[in-house]
Amino acid sequence: MPRQSERYALDLNVHLYASHKWQSVRVHDVSRTGMFLALEPQLPIGTPVIIGLTVDGTKSSCPARVTHSLQDGRALGRVPGIGVAFRLPLPVPFATAIDSLIRRVTSHKVQDTHIVVADGELRMLERLSAALGDAGFSVATASNGMEVFGACLKRKPDLMLIDRHTPVVDGMQLVQRFVSEDGFAGVPILMMTKDPRDIEPAFTAGAADVVLKPFSLVELIARLRRMMQMPRRNERDVLSGSLGEIALSTVLTMLEHEKKTHRVVLANGDAAWIDVVEGKVVDAGWSIDNRHPRAVVLEILEWRKGTFKLIAPPPRRRTTSFAMPIMQLLLEQARIRDEALRAITARTATS
Numbered sequence: 554m555p556r557q558s559e560r561y562a563l564d565l566n567v568h569l570y571a572s573h574k575w576q577s578v579r580v581h582d583v584s585r586t587g588m589f590l591a592l593e594p595q596l597p598i599g600t601p602v603i604i605g606l607t608v609d610g611t612k613s614s615c616p617a618r619v620t621h622s623l624q625d626g627r628a629l630g631r632v633p634g635i636g637v638a639f640r641l642p643l644p645v646p647f648a649t650a651i652d653s654l655i656r657r658v659t660s661h662k663v664q665d666t667h668i669v670v671a672d673g674e675l676r677m678l679e680r681l682s683a684a685l686g687d688a689g690f691s692v693a694t695a696s697n698g699m700e701v702f703g704a705c706l707k708r709k710p711d712l713m714l715i716d717r718h719t720p721v722v723d724g725m726q727l728v729q730r731f732v733s734e735d736g737f738a739g740v741p742i743l744m745m746t747k748d749p750r751d752i753e754p755a756f757t758a759g760a761a762d763v764v765l766k767p768f769s770l771v772e773l774i775a776r777l778r779r780m781m782q783m784p785r786r787n788e789r790d791v792l793s794g795s796l797g798e799i800a801l802s803t804v805l806t807m808l809e810h811e812k813k814t815h816r817v818v819l820a821n822g823d824a825a826w827i828d829v830v831e832g833k834v835v836d837a838g839w840s841i842d843n844r845h846p847r848a849v850v851l852e853i854l855e856w857r858k859g860t861f862k863l864i865a866p867p868p869r870r871r872t873t874s875f876a877m878p879i880m881q882l883l884l885e886q887a888r889i890r891d892e893a894l895r896a897i898t899a900r901t902a903t904s
């Protein structure tokens with residue numbers, strides 16, 4: 554039997570009786586001795602409460618007491634809330650319900666999956682390590698960026714979970730470094746951050762996903778499990794070459810014809826990328842400015858020098874409503890070029 558102190562990530566509603574009223578609250582983790590509940594405003598430590606559960610259609614309840622409160626837990630990835638300790642011994646129906654919930658959590662364990670977790674906040678690191686270990690992951694922890702490199706060299710991970718502000722080498726630099734390393738380019742990286750402004754740069758750098766603090770451990774584990782189902786970049790066939798030898802229009806036509814899903818990474822002094830999903834351009838960007846993806850593609854179709862590289866599948870994309878057939882873009886480029894040529898011819902004729 555697991556130790557009584559083991560806590561398991563959980564996401565469900567329970568009923569909390571306090572201050573002479575019942576209310577529905579969200580559970581974020583549970584053990585056989587207590588729970589953490591999302592609650593604002595928090596109740597004072599020592600407040601007596603009652604926890605009501607409905608599991609498999611059976612209702613049960615147990616007296617409890619508030620043992621701690623958390624007002625701002627973003628550094629720990631937690632929402633504001635309270636920890637409660639059940640009064641022991643547990644009533645039999647309530648103990649049966651708790652055991653049922655824990656069995657559900659542990660029955661979905663991930664097998665043989667190694668993850669490197671990096672966060673400069675040691676309490677957060679301990680919390681993540683315990684939760685991911687309970688979920689079945691093999692976990693290696695790192696409190697700074699240099700320890701991440703050491704952990705990865707000791708055993709190559711299947712996944713990486715990295716905080717944006719990891720000390721020594723920060724999270725964004727770590728993502729950029731690992732996605733460019735042949736030996737680790739296929740390892741999906743999930744970045745944790747408190748700042749929504751980090752989301753787009755993280756995806757652009759190559760992160761597979763981003764989670765905002767605070768988050769529930771259930772959400773985090775679900776995202777990691779989903780990432781394990783994604784095709785790996787190191788399982789791709791990479792095509793690279795010179796734009797002087799193979800025109801970008803030729804590369805895109807091939808992707809459309811074969812209905813491929815790739816990111817085309819380009820460089821000619823400036824950096825650019827085009828995301829193609831099932832043969833359609835769905836996004837594009839470059840280092841010069843933030844113009845619309847369509848305008849970016851039409852501009853870089855004119856590049857005659859530089860290099861290109863295909864990455865399959867592309868890193869996690871931005872959410873856009875843009876989706877355009879490649880042939881339509883090529884025809885539009887030809888029209889623009891033709892109009893420009895006619896304008897030049899007309900000016901020459903009148904001069």
